[in-house]
Amino acid sequence: MxxxxxxxxxxxxxxxxxxxxxQYRKVAANWEGDFLCxxxxxxxxxxxxxxxxxxxxxxxxxxxxxxxxxASFKGRAEERLLSKLGIELDPKKVDLAKLxxxxxxxxxxxxxxxxxxxxxxxxxxDFWHGQLRNLEVAVPGEKGNARFKLIGPYSVYxxxxxxxxxxxxxxxxxxxxxxxxxxxxMRNMAAVRRFTELMASIPIK
Amino acid sequence: xxxxxxxELSEEEKLLKNEVHRFAQEVVRPASIELDxxxxxxxxxxxxxxxxxxxxxxxLGYHKIMVPPQxxxxxxxxxQRCIIFEELGWGSLGFATALGVDxxxxxxxxxxGGDQVYQDLVVPWLExxxxxxxxxxxxxxxxxxxxxxxxxxxxxxxxxxxxxxxAEKDGDEWVITGQxxxxxxxxxxxxxxxxxxxxxxxxxIVNGLFCIVPLNSKGVRKGKPAEMLGMRDDPQGELxxxxxxIPEHYVIVAPGFFYGVFCDQLLCLTSCGVGAFSVxxxxxxxxxxxxxxxxxxxxxxxxxxxxxxxxKLYEMFEKVETARTYVRKATEYTHRKILELGxxxxxxxxxxxxxxxxxxxxxxxxxxxxQIFGAYGLSKEFIIEKFFRDARALQIEDGTVEVLxxxxxxxxxxxxxxxxxxxxxxxxxxxx
Numbered sequence: 363m364x365x366x367x368x369x370x371x372x373x374x375x376x377x378x379x380x381x382x383x384x385q386y387r388k389v390a391a392n393w394e395g396d397f398l399c400x401x402x403x404x405x406x407x408x409x410x411x412x413x414x415x416x417x418x419x420x421x422x423x424x425x426x427x428x429x430x431x432x433a434s435f436k437g438r439a440e441e442r443l444l445s446k447l448g449i450e451l452d453p454k455k456v457d458l459a460k461l462x463x464x465x466x467x468x469x470x471x472x473x474x475x476x477x478x479x480x481x482x483x484x485x486x487x488d489f490w491h492g493q494l495r496n497l498e499v500a501v502p503g504e505k506g507n508a509r510f511k512l513i514g515p516y517s518v519y520x521x522x523x524x525x526x527x528x529x530x531x532x533x534x535x536x537x538x539x540x541x542x543x544x545x546x547x548m549r550n551m552a553a554v555r556r557f558t559e560l561m562a563s564i565p566i567k
Numbered sequence: 568x569x570x571x572x573x574x575e576l577s578e579e580e581k582l583l584k585n586e587v588h589r590f591a592q593e594v595v596r597p598a599s600i601e602l603d604x605x606x607x608x609x610x611x612x613x614x615x616x617x618x619x620x621x622x623x624x625x626x627l628g629y630h631k632i633m634v635p636p637q638x639x640x641x642x643x644x645x646x647q648r649c650i651i652f653e654e655l656g657w658g659s660l661g662f663a664t665a666l667g668v669d670x671x672x673x674x675x676x677x678x679x680g681g682d683q684v685y686q687d688l689v690v691p692w693l694e695x696x697x698x699x700x701x702x703x704x705x706x707x708x709x710x711x712x713x714x715x716x717x718x719x720x721x722x723x724x725x726x727x728x729x730x731x732x733x734a735e736k737d738g739d740e741w742v743i744t745g746q747x748x749x750x751x752x753x754x755x756x757x758x759x760x761x762x763x764x765x766x767x768x769x770x771x772i773v774n775g776l777f778c779i780v781p782l783n784s785k786g787v788r789k790g791k792p793a794e795m796l797g798m799r800d801d802p803q804g805e806l807x808x809x810x811x812x813i814p815e816h817y818v819i820v821a822p823g824f825f826y827g828v829f830c831d832q833l834l835c836l837t838s839c840g841v842g843a844f845s846v847x848x849x850x851x852x853x854x855x856x857x858x859x860x861x862x863x864x865x866x867x868x869x870x871x872x873x874x875x876x877x878x879k880l881y882e883m884f885e886k887v888e889t890a891r892t893y894v895r896k897a898t899e900y901t902h903r904k905i906l907e908l909g910x911x912x913x914x915x916x917x918x919x920x921x922x923x924x925x926x927x928x929x930x931x932x933x934x935x936x937x938q939i940f941g942a943y944g945l946s947k948e949f950i951i952e953k954f955f956r957d958a959r960a961l962q963i964e965d966g967t968v969e970v971l972x973x974x975x976x977x978x979x980x981x982x983x984x985x986x987x988x989x990x991x992x993x994x995x996x997x998x999x
Contacts, residue, residue, distance in 0.1 A: 530909065535681055
């Protein structure tokens with residue numbers, strides 16, 4: 363079943379895919395290390411989010427963040443973006459599950475990139491001996507000591523998850539920036555490759 | 568000349584070998600002899616045999632054999648690729664090299680480039696016969712420096728000085744300025760160059776990128792084709808870049824850690840290819856010598872009846888066989904890591920050994936073959952003098968044997984005990 367990227371559904375699907383893949387379990391048997399993937403919102407994201415289904419996906423991811431962590435967005439570009447949509451990140455005032463995404467999607471058309479420059483979604487993936495133990499949305503400042511960090515714009519991540527380009531191509535070409543223990547990464551390229559293949563195999567709407 | 572292949576080739580492999588050998592014998596070799604005797608300027612004219620043979624090679628699809636099938640290439644095993652390379656090397660070192668350098672920019676783009684560059688450049692190269700690549704590495708002040716810099720001490724590399732070709736980002740384009748030296752194989756006949764350039768403002772050639780420059784771009788100029796001792800069947804010449812602008816997606820490998828990995832791994836691929844070409848050249852020289860020694864009467868008996876000739880021929884045979892076996896083994900490992908698994912963690916020291924060993928024995932075998940021919944070996948009447956000149960050129964082409972050995976030696980000393988590809992040498996560069 364095709365899912366929206368980014369969305370909670372996509373996260374669930376990825377978790378399921380990785381943890382049920384025998385080949386990944388084998389090639390990543392010795393892998394120990396978490397990834398923090400930072401997806402910076404670009405003009406393509408702002409355009410995509412004018413589609414209610416895609417915006418709903420984005421909001422469904424935000425909704426997975428425990429309310430007590432919402433304060434981490436205070437004063438940041440993400441808060442500005444939500445504010446442009448009329449969403450106040452106050453647990454007492456908003457229920458992300460009950461928003462009218464059709465209305466919000468219309469408002470997205472009025473959001474300019476320079477107003478929300480720097481807004482991003484952080485996905486934290488905890489890989490451990492052939493398993494993806496945890497996959498969650500990290501708030502700003504959280505999981506900063508992840509073993510690897512993968513940073514890039516939404517449009518590039520979209521190519522990656524949509525199977526249009528593989529991670530190695532995007533990293534080698536400088537479209538995605540990878541930081542961390544590169545020696546360890548190179549010794550475990552088979553695991554990295556298999557994971558990105560699995561990620562790209564999820565049909566995207 | 569038929570021979571026993573210890574690999575015990577399958578019917579399919581035998582068929583492939585026979586087909587490529589026939590092409591090498593009937594088309595490649597005669598054209599290579601013709602080119603070898605032509606002045607450099609004539610070799611690059613549109614009606615030159617060079618273009619006729621390259622077009623035929625493309626028709627047969629030989630240029631596609633390193634590209635994965637899902638990217639429009641031809642499905643091949645490492646052994647099958649080795650067979651093709653050896654047979655072409657047997658026919659002509661120059662044409663084999665021309666095919667090898669043709670592959671570099673486009674295969675690199677197919678493996679590591681994005682969809683846009685694939686559509687712009689790789690698709691036409693796969694489908695047409697008038698795209699021809701070259702590999703712009705060597706520079707007037709940096710002969711083989713690019714090949715060794717990444718494993719060298721920082722002070723040594725800094726002494727090498729600034730690269731002769733610089734790339735500078737300007738908006739969504741890169742601007743290329745500088746010069747590659749006269750030894751760029753196929754440069755005079757190429758339409759595109761897979762170019763290594765130092766990033767402007769960076770400390771050394773290690774801080775570089777790999778891009779594709781269409782050679783019809785504004786600001787590109789080609790030098791006169793060089794008159795060389797050997798490998799004259801693949802024209803060589805300079806490339807000049809005067810503020811040449813390329814779009815960002817023509818940069819296949821961006822500056823940074825992966826540029827180091829790319830250089831290391833690309834040299835693994837080229838080393839295996841040159842290794843197989845060298846085996847082909849060595850075999851060609853050996854077979855000519857064997858044939859001649861069986862027929863030529865000296866001292867009242869055929870040369871093969873003389874003990875010194877028997878010993879020589881055995882030694883030549885031994886060298887060809889050991890080189891072929893090792894080159895195939897190193898190729899199997901290297902191609903699996905880079906082309907099949909895509910993990911890009913082939914072993915530099917093992918791949919370099921394939922190139923270095925095969926190059927060395929190619930020269931030794933060609934030298935011994937010429938000696939067996941006596942004065943006839945020095946005359947243009949027999950092809951052996953061409954093999955000798957080509958084998959001599961091999962000791963310098965694609966990295967001198969000395970530089971390649973030094974580079975591989977560094978890897979042996981630092982990483983011999985490790986059963987994985989260690990990137991400590993690249994990390995050291997990023998830290999400095």
